[in-house]
Amino acid sequence: xxxxxxNTQTQxxxxxxxxxxxxxxxxxxxxxxxxxAVRRNLTTELGFDAGLFRELRELGWxxxxxxxxxxGSGMPLSxxxxxxxxxxxxxxxxxxxxxxxxxxxxxxxASPAQQRVFVPKLATGEELATVAVFEPDGxxxxxxxxxxxxxxxxxxxxxxxxxxxxxxxxADYVLVSARLHGELAWFYLPASALVGxxxxxxxxxxxxxxxxxxxxxxxxxxxxxLEGDAKRGLAQLQRVAWLVLSAEMAGGSEGVLQxxxxxxxxxxxxxxLIGSYQALKHPMVEIMxxxxxxxxxxxxxxxxxxxxxxxxxxxxxxxxxxxxxxxTHATDRSIQFHGAIGFTYECHAxxxxxxxxxxxxxxxxxxxxxKRLAELMLGSHGPG
Amino acid sequence: MTEPTPQELSEFREQVRAFLRERAPKPxxxxxxxxxxxxxxDAQFEYLRDWQAEVYAAGYLGLSWPREYGGRGLPQVxxxxxxxxxxxxxxxxxxxxxxxxxxxxxxxKLGSExxxxxxxxxxxxxxxxxxxxxxxxxxxxxxxxxxTTAVRDGDDYVLHGTKTWTSRxxxxxxxxxxxxxxxxxxxxxxxxxxxxxxxxxxxxSTHKIQKMTGEHGFTETRFDGARVPRSCLVGNExxxxxxxxxxxxxxxxxEGGAAGGLSMVPLRVEQVAALAAECKRDGxxxxxxxxxxxxxxxxxxxxxxxxxxxxxxRIPGLAGPRPFAxxxxxxxRISEFRRRLCAFAVxxxxxxxxxxxxxxxxxxxxxxxxxxxNAFSATIGxxxxxxxxxxxxxxxxxxxxx
Numbered sequence: 001x002x003x004x005x006x007n008t009q010t011q012x013x014x015x016x017x018x019x020x021x022x023x024x025x026x027x028x029x030x031x032x033x034x035x036x037a038v039r040r041n042l043t044t045e046l047g048f049d050a051g052l053f054r055e056l057r058e059l060g061w062x063x064x065x066x067x068x069x070x071x072g073s074g075m076p077l078s079x080x081x082x083x084x085x086x087x088x089x090x091x092x093x094x095x096x097x098x099x100x101x102x103x104x105x106x107x108x109x110a111s112p113a114q115q116r117v118f119v120p121k122l123a124t125g126e127e128l129a130t131v132a133v134f135e136p137d138g139x140x141x142x143x144x145x146x147x148x149x150x151x152x153x154x155x156x157x158x159x160x161x162x163x164x165x166x167x168x169x170x171a172d173y174v175l176v177s178a179r180l181h182g183e184l185a186w187f188y189l190p191a192s193a194l195v196g197x198x199x200x201x202x203x204x205x206x207x208x209x210x211x212x213x214x215x216x217x218x219x220x221x222x223x224x225x226l227e228g229d230a231k232r233g234l235a236q237l238q239r240v241a242w243l244v245l246s247a248e249m250a251g252g253s254e255g256v257l258q259x260x261x262x263x264x265x266x267x268x269x270x271x272x273l274i275g276s277y278q279a280l281k282h283p284m285v286e287i288m289x290x291x292x293x294x295x296x297x298x299x300x301x302x303x304x305x306x307x308x309x310x311x312x313x314x315x316x317x318x319x320x321x322x323x324x325x326x327x328t329h330a331t332d333r334s335i336q337f338h339g340a341i342g343f344t345y346e347c348h349a350x351x352x353x354x355x356x357x358x359x360x361x362x363x364x365x366x367x368x369x370x371k372r373l374a375e376l377m378l379g380s381h382g383p384g
Numbered sequence: 385m386t387e388p389t390p391q392e393l394s395e396f397r398e399q400v401r402a403f404l405r406e407r408a409p410k411p412x413x414x415x416x417x418x419x420x421x422x423x424x425x426d427a428q429f430e431y432l433r434d435w436q437a438e439v440y441a442a443g444y445l446g447l448s449w450p451r452e453y454g455g456r457g458l459p460q461v462x463x464x465x466x467x468x469x470x471x472x473x474x475x476x477x478x479x480x481x482x483x484x485x486x487x488x489x490x491x492x493k494l495g496s497e498x499x500x501x502x503x504x505x506x507x508x509x510x511x512x513x514x515x516x517x518x519x520x521x522x523x524x525x526x527x528x529x530x531x532t533t534a535v536r537d538g539d540d541y542v543l544h545g546t547k548t549w550t551s552r553x554x555x556x557x558x559x560x561x562x563x564x565x566x567x568x569x570x571x572x573x574x575x576x577x578x579x580x581x582x583x584x585x586x587x588x589s590t591h592k593i594q595k596m597t598g599e600h601g602f603t604e605t606r607f608d609g610a611r612v613p614r615s616c617l618v619g620n621e622x623x624x625x626x627x628x629x630x631x632x633x634x635x636x637x638x639e640g641g642a643a644g645g646l647s648m649v650p651l652r653v654e655q656v657a658a659l660a661a662e663c664k665r666d667g668x669x670x671x672x673x674x675x676x677x678x679x680x681x682x683x684x685x686x687x688x689x690x691x692x693x694x695x696x697x698r699i700p701g702l703a704g705p706r707p708f709a710x711x712x713x714x715x716x717r718i719s720e721f722r723r724r725l726c727a728f729a730v731x732x733x734x735x736x737x738x739x740x741x742x743x744x745x746x747x748x749x750x751x752x753x754x755x756x757x758n759a760f761s762a763t764i765g766x767x768x769x770x771x772x773x774x775x776x777x778x779x780x781x782x783x784x785x786x
Contacts, residue, residue, distance in 0.1 A: 261783070
């Protein structure tokens, strides 16, 4: 009896363009985003290196997977890991994730005319946008927001609160999901409309900047509503987020693996390199195997999303679930295996640890995705 | 041969499917083993040997091995198609595993021309069965400390010592054997030599070992002055360790070159999901239990991750930064996965988990319980999982030796 759906597709996408992009990004960030550079941005209000951001804009990193007629490079979505894996490995701070998510949302949720207005400036990085989809209850079910839009004179009046709005302070506008007549809708809110409504959050990941936005009583024009397919916009936003975060986590896992290995290969106790002790060596092998698998799942997810393959949702959720656990575990063990120094702010393990926590709990943690995977693979039996 | 076209490959796949549909052997009255390490009765052995002979006669084994030694000289992709179709059709595995997967590739890579002519074709046809003489009662994972001796006497070597955990030892015609030819060598690694030793000669005796399942499948093999001709030496005297390492690379799946065919009954998470649909927990199908579901999904992610890691390892630009991690960890990963998956399948049965092979009410005739116990043969054989983790930690991660 066949009760579990079977998926045997193993095709991955890797062209010369992919390789060139990945190598360029890896080399560049190894030089420009070392630990000292990462730490320099932790305490600034902006939170990232504006000069480097300008350079990466010029290299086209913000418009990578945007159609060329809208000002992008027109690469397939499978190219996203080529920059986001190195970004994760080098803990690069900046609105790269944010801008990518906002752009991919607009490509579905905005009308063609709106896309022509918004997307080209996002693709070049001339403007920055972010998405506001999380709410105070912390739920990962984003298709039924409690933020509500009600028709009012010449437009709408909003109510409710959005949380974890990434890079809200740097964004020129925010795309907000809301309920309108019981249906999902998206609204475009310029930063000028949000003055006094934004409160910066204290993020566990100090390389990120995020804000809570109170929308109560905010009036917007009728033109603030996006006129494309709202549900597809949300679906695509989530799929791209799962891929990009998985890519960052695969890179971050590699980064923290190297950091830990460097220590195990140089630190001596009881007259021996500590990496020679099996109590440390064997867990490192298990972590390595998990990283290998996570990276493989992520590249399959990239190919499946890019080709709109039938296993796309399955592949993406598997990657996000597996890497959320792999990355958090790899950082947890990195702290422990560094001994007391690992417990300090000075040790770089905390940078990865905090980033891993943030990434694992954004856009669905492992438990959330495995529950959905069970429904996809085994059918929706029994109580929720 | 030029690169096969997609149409050629798809026609070939259809031929294989037709062959398997028409010629797959009927299930026997007795229980078949799950792997070559579990062949414990004459009836099991003969049934499996006849099936391998039929597969080879039909042209579906050794497709990528050279024609002059009984192969078909085709690209590996043809054999891969056969192997995947065999797994899909759940036909029995190939009984001469050590010949097809380890000894054969080693002979083709390091053997003399005469050795290739003498041995390779009969490995494929199952006319000659092979076994492995590495482990000894006092030396398992520490293979280089092997104490069985081979002393030169004219054109022969004379063997003394005991090898153990010899799978199908009672049925084998030849053994790949690691023995000590120089007790005074500079290090334990230098005194070893590698032989293709005959089993059916005087002064070789095999003694069955009963496994924890109550079945047989391994023997202890004793050499009390048996003679091996010098022509059976692979490489030079004293070079046995490097030949043995080559065998282990094939054994652990870290290097391609096997003749192909299934080496064991494949086990997939979907089979355990099917079991979960039949078993009950709290009066409902176990498949509805949230913890059972989550466990199945975890296994499925792991299964998929492993499968995709092997696919990724084949793409040079994506294989880094540790291109050997996937192939070198294969044996560890697959054997441990199988052991844990079997344990979970037993657990799904609730109180019925206690009924074993032979009880008329045992779930699936007790096959999961037996498979769980037998799964240890692969987590221990070929270097235990703990040794595998040392190897990976030292060679792939560059951590110091303990």
